[in-house]
Amino acid sequence: MSRSAHRVETFGTTIFTEINALAQEHQALNLGQGKPDFDTPPAILAVFAQALQAGNLNQYAPGPGTVSLRQAVADHAARFYQLSIDPARGVIVTSGATEGIFAAILGLVDPGDEVIVIEPFYDSYVPNILMANATPVFVPLHPPTWTFDPAELRAAFSSRTRLLILNTPHNPTGRVFSPQELSLIADLCQEHDVIVLADEVYEHLTFGQTRYTPIATLPGMFERTITVSSAGKVFSATGWKIGWVYGPPDLVDAAGRAHQFITFAVHHPTQEAVAYALNQPDSFYQEFKAMYERKLDLLSAALEGTGLQYQxxxxxYFIMADFSALSNQTPMEFTRHLISKIGVACIPPETFYSAQHAHIGAKYVRFSFCKHDETLLQVKERLSQLQR
Structure with missing residues (x-):
């Protein structure tokens, strides 16, 4: 009888597909999946249109990425983090950060290795690890401050640990790990000879006085860090699926060996537009942060007085909200209630945890605020029904 391969037997439909369908069915305001409901800046779209019509960019791009985009990624790392990246050997362009993460895991992790995963986690991490026949080892962040226990982190390391996946700014909690937390992670990785896979897709989205520090900039960490990012968040272009991996050539080469047999190359004209986008002036990045500060304020105002508690x-562009004062339901049950009765969609974080730690997120749901201001104002009106 026909059946699926064992490696995918435990993989169900992603929660994002399920929630998007429910939101559409009930015409709910969708604060579930982290995709903006507004478009990419016009100047960047204009460069994309020009590249599309140039007549010489509609065939395969170079497998590692176009020269212009690899140079732009290296220039970006130098500009913001004072990192010296070889654009020819230290950068590959991938089909979004998700493919970059998968390529890095396949290229760096052997069967039987252990990979440390901080919970709650982006939902591709664990399936990627399992498809590499490796073992995830989980370290939870503890609410409401979403910090890890140093003792639990130390205990996660063993002689089989090969990789630690570090996502900061962190989806879904919104934490930006402190220099002290990063130093502890760095010390443990150096002590145990562990590589860090740094997922920094939200690198330009920090609020107030918070600053993002790449772990690759810490002493002794550049040579053991492979960094993944993408154009999707900062340029409101999640549908373009342009990401990149950068770091020391030996680690990037490992990811590249896998990448060439996953997608080989990614969309050629879009790479030219992203190369242009990465070179935007400082004012672009400042205005981007200011826009999201405003949207954060709007969603915060929508949650006030509803009984939903949050940090x-x-x-x-996410908020984790505790609904325990409102309901004894599971996160999925409460999410269905919000969608069908209140008209607002969110994401239950149950699939962002291992079975042993799922109880930690058992009273939380995640809202995204990468939406039009008008949408967030409508959300406030609808969420006000929770206390009626």
Whole structure:
């Protein structure tokens, strides 16, 4: 009888597909998946249109990425983090950060290795680890401050640990790990000879006085850090699926060996537009942060007085909200209630945890605020029904 391969037997439909369908069915305001409901800046779209019509960019791009985009990624790392990246050997362009993460795991992790995963986690991490026949080892962040226990982190390391996945600013909690937390992670990785896979797709989304520090900039960490980011968040272009991996050539080469047999190359004209976008002036990045500060304020105002409790995020465009004062339901049950009765969609974080730690997020749901201001004002009206 036909059946699926064992490696995918435990993989169900992603929660994002399920929630998007429910939101559409009930015509709910969708604060679930982290995709903006507004478009990419016009100047960047204009460069994309020009590249599309140039007549010489509609065939395969170079497998590692176009020269212009790899140079732009290296220039960006130098400009913001004072990192010296070789654009020819230290950068590959991937089909979004998700493919970059998968390529890095396949290229760096052997069967039987252990990979440390901080919970709650982006939902591709664990399936990627399992498809590499490796073992995830989980370290939870503890609410409401979403910090890890140093003893639990130390205990996660063993002689089999090969990789630690670090996502900061952190999806879904909005934490930006402090220099002290990063130093502890760095010390443990150096002590145990562990590589860090740094997922920094929200690198430009921090609030107030919070600053993002790449772990690759810490002493002794550049040579053991492979960094993944993308154009999707900062340029409101999640549909373009342009990401990149950068770091020391030996680690990037490992990811590249896998990448060439996953997608080989990614969309050629879009790479030219993203190369232009990365070179935007400082004012672009400042205005981007200011826009999201305003949207954060709007969603915070929508949550006030509803009974939903939350910690103001330090970064990303997500808020984790505790609904325990309102309901004894599971996160999925409460999410269905919000969608069908209140008309607002969110994401239950149950699939962002291992079975042993799922109880930690058992009274939380995640809202995204990468939406039009008008949408967030409508959300406030609808959420006000929770206390009626």
């Amino acid at each position: 103001r995020p330090e970064g990303t």
